[in-house]
Amino acid sequence: MSLVFRAATADDVDRILEVHLAAFPDARGLDERRRAFTTSVFGGLEDLTLAVDDGEIVGQAFLFPFELWFGGRPVAAGGIASLAVAPGARGRGIAAQIVAQLHVQSDMRGDALTMLYAFRQGFYARLGYGATTSRRRLAIDPASIPASWRSLAREHVRGARSGDREAICAAYARTAQRKSAWASRGESFWNRHFARERRQFLVAATDGGTTGYVAFGLEHEEPHAATTLAVHELCADDDLTRRALIGALGAMRDQVAEIEMEVDAADPIELALLDTDGRRFGTDVVEHDLGTIVGGPMVRIEDVTRAIEARGYAADGAFDVVVRRGDPSDEEIAVSVEVASGRATVSPPRAAHGAIRTSRAALASMLYGGLEPSRAVSLGLAEADPRTVARIDPILAMAPLAPIDPF
Ligand SMILES: CC(C)(COP(=O)(O)OP(=O)(O)OC[C@H]1O[C@@H](n2cnc3c(N)ncnc32)[C@H](O)[C@@H]1OP(=O)(O)O)[C@@H](O)C(=O)NCCC(=O)NCCS
CATH class of the missing domain: 3.40.630.30 (Gcn5-related N-acetyltransferase (GNAT))
Structure with missing residues (x-):
């Protein structure tokens, strides 16, 4: 061959x-x-x-x-x-x-990285891929959404019109910048997105201009069967807009039996809902099943310096990274990282500050998969002394992944 x-x-x-x-x-x-x-x-x-x-x-x-x-x-x-x-x-x-x-x-x-949705993680782990945070696909009874959020919807939310296209694209772009692993979308993506005749768009305006939108589909298998509302994406500039948009979904409760909505691992939304699972009944072991945990994509980095320098950072500071050899033919890589104004610069190791030692796959998970360094250490995926990790955690912090355009 x-x-x-x-x-x-x-x-x-x-x-x-x-x-x-x-x-x-x-x-x-x-x-x-x-x-x-x-x-x-x-x-x-x-x-x-x-x-x-x-x-x-x-x-x-x-x-x-x-x-x-x-x-x-x-x-x-x-x-x-x-x-x-x-x-x-x-x-x-x-x-x-x-x-x-x-x-x-x-x-x-x-x-700076490759990303994929693995058919089997083991196959790609051998090729250097690391895991990313899972997201939660909540199955929400629309009646569990607070009445006060529905009031916000009455005040701020309406169905989208053809003239809203630009404002929707702009709202998406603003939200994507605050998320992890959301993609910049081009014209052809949007053309296709808007062409789906079963997709509904609602827009919110909380201070004059458009401050967000929600896109969803309604599904039921046959006439008179239960209807599910599946949220495709929800983009909001501020908390009020988000509550108003979710309130508008709550106002669909006469038609909709269940709302499926993905949120990231840290999103506390169910703390504001009352009886999220509505009339679904539990089991001996799980009384309230709120949905499904969905595994995230996998990520891999090739050029360590490029991978470190490409993303933005939440806080400034400095640390060293040692990337262990994957196999005997590899070289160990040691670098010093300095983050200023949210940008990282990589230089030869100085060992002046504590180092985190890890594999290439786990480094990919920490840089691009939402894995906090302290968690990597506690899972045995990295080694560093507690003071070093406490310093690195806030620098690498980013929103857990909940990407919305699977490919
Ligand atoms: C997944 C898929 C692409 C793998 O293709 P493939 O060429 O058979 O894959 P590889 O040969 O590289 O690896 C398959 C297995 O054969 C093993 N293998 C590779 N070369 C070998 C060799 N010379 N001798 C013995 N075993 C070998 C690999 O280690 C691997 O083992 P694993 O089952 O433990 O993972 C193929 O099965 C496929 O098309 N599946 C359906 C579509 C799909 O699921 N695609 C993935 C979407 S992300």
């Missing part, structure tokens, strides 16, 4: 679809799959790398060019997706080689 890699072209599409259909045998038909490859909102065929063995396409994966927000800064990131190997070529390391090839491409174009 002598694999070569190349970018996909329009002539390859039939074979690409064949490999994709075997790898992801869900109900989607060929036309829908063709659209996913040729006009994806995240990129195009030029972002698809093919593994070719003796003239035959045996595997493929996307490396989408993303700009993701971390610590208030936009970071160039590669999004790996749709990894597939033809059934006759499995178990020979082709998938691992495709991913390694994407890491080279991503590094060469200057990305």
Whole structure:
């Protein structure tokens, strides 16, 4: 086997679809799959790398060019997706080689990290990926949303109109900057987003201009069946706007039996709801099941210096990092990090301040996965003395991940 890699072209599409259909045998038909490859909102065929063995396409994966927000800064990131190997070529390391090839491409174009939604974490952990914080998908009884929030909705929230597009895009951009791993969205993304006829948009204005919006879909399986409202995204400039928008969802309670809404691991919203689980009954072990914990994507860094310098930081300070060798052929990497005005500068190690010692995967989790250094230490994923960790925690602090555009 002598694999070569190349970018996909329009002539390859039939074979690409064949490999994709075997790898992801869900109900989607060929036309829908063709659209996913040729006009994806995240990129195009030029972002698809093919593994070719003796003239035959045996595997493929996307490396989408993303700009993701971390610590208030936009970071160039590669999004790996749709990894597939033809059934006759499995178990020979082709998938691992495709991913390694994407890491080279991503590094060469200057990305600070790659991110992916793993089919199996163990496969990617071997390739240097670290975990990110999980998010919570709450299943909320609309009647549990406080009446005072519904009053705010009456005052501040209305259905979106076509003239609201610009204000919605701007509200998204403002919110994305405060989140972890939210992507900057281009025109084509928004065109597709607004074209979905079943998606509803409500907008909020709390001080004259638009201060936020919520996008959701309504689903039920057949006429008269229970209706679920699934929140796609909620962007709010301030707490009042957020309460008003959630209040507007509460006002849907005559129609809606349950609201599904994802929040990050630290969001305390259920503390303001009364009987979040409504009339759902519990079990002997769990009396009140409020939803599902959803595993986050995985992240990997290649160039340690670039990865440290690319994101923004919540507080200034200095610390050293020692990245352990992954395997005997690797070199140990030691660097000194100084953060001023939210930006990090990396220089050769000075050992003047305490160091945190960790693996490349755990460093990726701490820089881009919302893993606090003190938690990494307590989980055995890093070593540092307690005073050093207490100093590093506030510098690296960022919102836990709850990305909204899975790819
Ligand atoms: C997931 C998928 C891409 C893996 O493709 P693959 O080329 O068979 O993967 P690899 O050969 O690199 O690795 C598969 C296994 O074979 C093992 N392997 C690789 N080379 C080997 C070799 N020469 N000898 C023995 N075993 C080998 C790997 O260690 C791995 O072991 P694991 O099962 O313990 O993880 C493929 O199964 C697929 O297309 N699945 C359906 C789609 C899917 O789930 N895609 C992932 C979306 S994120």
